Amino acid sequence: MKTHVVTISDMKFSDKSQDVIVTYSLGSCLGVTAYDPKMCIGGMIHCLLPSSDSARDRARVNPFMFVNTGVPMMVRKLMSRGAVKSRLVFRAGGGANMRNDGLFNTGARNFAALEKLLVRNNVKLTACDVGGMIPRTMFLYLDTGRVVIRSLGKEKEL
Amino acid sequence: MSRREEILSRISEVVAIPSCAHKAIVLLNDPDAAIEELARIIEHDPGLTVNLLKIVNASFFGDNRPMTTAREAIARLGTAQVLQFVVSTGVAPSFVQKIEGYDLSPSMHLQHSVTVAMAARQLGSVLGLAPPEYTFTAGLVSGIGKILLGAYVQVVVEPIMSLAFKEGLSFDQAEDRVLGINHAELGGMLLEKWGLPKDISDVVRYHLRPDEYVGENLVLDLVHIGNVLAKMIGAGLGADGLNYVPSTRVAGRLGLTPAILDTVSANVVEELGEAWDLFLECAEDSCPT
Numbered sequence: 214m215k216t217h218v219v220t221i222s223d224m225k226f227s228d229k230s231q232d233v234i235v236t237y238s239l240g241s242c243l244g245v246t247a248y249d250p251k252m253c254i255g256g257m258i259h260c261l262l263p264s265s266d267s268a269r270d271r272a273r274v275n276p277f278m279f280v281n282t283g284v285p286m287m288v289r290k291l292m293s294r295g296a297v298k299s300r301l302v303f304r305a306g307g308g309a310n311m312r313n314d315g316l317f318n319t320g321a322r323n324f325a326a327l328e329k330l331l332v333r334n335n336v337k338l339t340a341c342d343v344g345g346m347i348p349r350t351m352f353l354y355l356d357t358g359r360v361v362i363r364s365l366g367k368e369k370e371l
Numbered sequence: 372m373s374r375r376e377e378i379l380s381r382i383s384e385v386v387a388i389p390s391c392a393h394k395a396i397v398l399l400n401d402p403d404a405a406i407e408e409l410a411r412i413i414e415h416d417p418g419l420t421v422n423l424l425k426i427v428n429a430s431f432f433g434d435n436r437p438m439t440t441a442r443e444a445i446a447r448l449g450t451a452q453v454l455q456f457v458v459s460t461g462v463a464p465s466f467v468q469k470i471e472g473y474d475l476s477p478s479m480h481l482q483h484s485v486t487v488a489m490a491a492r493q494l495g496s497v498l499g500l501a502p503p504e505y506t507f508t509a510g511l512v513s514g515i516g517k518i519l520l521g522a523y524v525q526v527v528v529e530p531i532m533s534l535a536f537k538e539g540l541s542f543d544q545a546e547d548r549v550l551g552i553n554h555a556e557l558g559g560m561l562l563e564k565w566g567l568p569k570d571i572s573d574v575v576r577y578h579l580r581p582d583e584y585v586g587e588n589l590v591l592d593l594v595h596i597g598n599v600l601a602k603m604i605g606a607g608l609g610a611d612g613l614n615y616v617p618s619t620r621v622a623g624r625l626g627l628t629p630a631i632l633d634t635v636s637a638n639v640v641e642e643l644g645e646a647w648d649l650f651l652e653c654a655e656d657s658c659p660t
Contacts (some may be wrong), residue, residue: 221640238606238607241613242603268633268637309613310603311617313616314616316627317617318629319633346614348610
């Protein structure tokens with residue numbers, strides 16, 4: 214068994230059923246998983262920001278920093294390893310905000326960018342645990358595609 | 372004795388801030404090690420930086436203006452004394468492994484502190500403000516009160532969390548209600564007591580509530596937003612999570628927009644990648660016991 218750690222603005226995938234993919238300490242960042250149950254292949258991305266529109270050079274160097282470039286890139290990587298797009302199951306976690314933050318709302322903007330992307334591609338989000346002010350750790354178990362969120366010492370399955 | 376008085380009395384016993392100097396020990400044992408690399412470790416470690424500034428500002432008091440950055444202090448002390456300093460403060464056996472009360476491992480607290488410092492400096496740079504050098508120091512040590520509460524007073528975080536949740540309070544407001552003091556105020560008081568320049572202790576004391584500071588203070592504004600950004604980025608988050616209130620007054624004063632913050636966040640994440648080796652060295656399993 215191997216544990217793949219996804220850092221900020223990073224993506225990891227695996228097709229080994231004994232593997233686990235994890236990302237720690239999601240604040241406003243958004244963690245997104247995609248999993249093909251038939252092929253037992255899946256990936257996880259940890260996006261810092263919603264859109265690369267004003268940072269195209271940066272997105273060329275690291276597309277995984279942004280929701281709008283990173284999630285499609287993750288899907289393409291999974292498809293190149295045999296996943297079928299229509300079978301992919303998407304889940305999301307993170308996207309927290311500061312208390313009374315009417316100014317920046319990075320967490321909400323990150324999740325809105327994902328929703329926009331999924332609607333445009335006619336894809337439904339199977340489950341999510343987003344918002345609030347809590348830190349989250351997200352796990353993807355490759356054997357079943359199970360996604361677990363750990364926060365403040367408690368775990369729940371998405 | 373009130374809880375606040377009890378905490379303040381314990382704080383008077385604190386002689387050094389815990390730190391994780393594993394990499395510094397390795398360098399000490401290497402005769403070819405460069406002082407430059409040792410300086411890099413010290414200036415990214417809140418415990419070592421504060422202990423060093425305490426020593427130099429006490430030793431050279433009245434000689435010159437107070438020293439506000441680790442690099443400046445290292446240049447003044449010279450190599451041999453810096454080495455002695457690291458040995459005497461960085462590796463003392465009583466130093467804690469984990470900030471139990473606040474659910475923070477040493478590497479997480481280090482990551483968060485460095486991220487606040489980098490974010491404050493990057494914000495100043497993106498805004499074209501050329502803030503003073505000690506902006507980094509102030510950001511780095513802004514969370515020092517948490518170490519004190521967690522390591523020396525063994526504060527338990529659950530009652531604070533549950534009060535915050537039940538009454539819709541920010542984490543620092545809940546600390547005030549449960550402990551009679553919050554970690555920012557406590558950190559500022561300790562640094563002031565240790566003779567660190569008021570420029571730094573004021574920033575630490577007010578960094579969670581800059582609106583309570585009388586007057587305008589650019590470094591305070593930058594560190595306040597730097598702390599917000601570090602929490603949103605998620606580097607080294609503790610149980611308190613993102614439960615703090617960003618000041619709209621500071622945001623207005625600095626002319627912040629989501630686009631500016633996004634640029635600063637991206638810059639910080641790229642810069643953090645270069646400091647990653649420091650965090651790995653401070654992982655729990657490699658820390659001295």
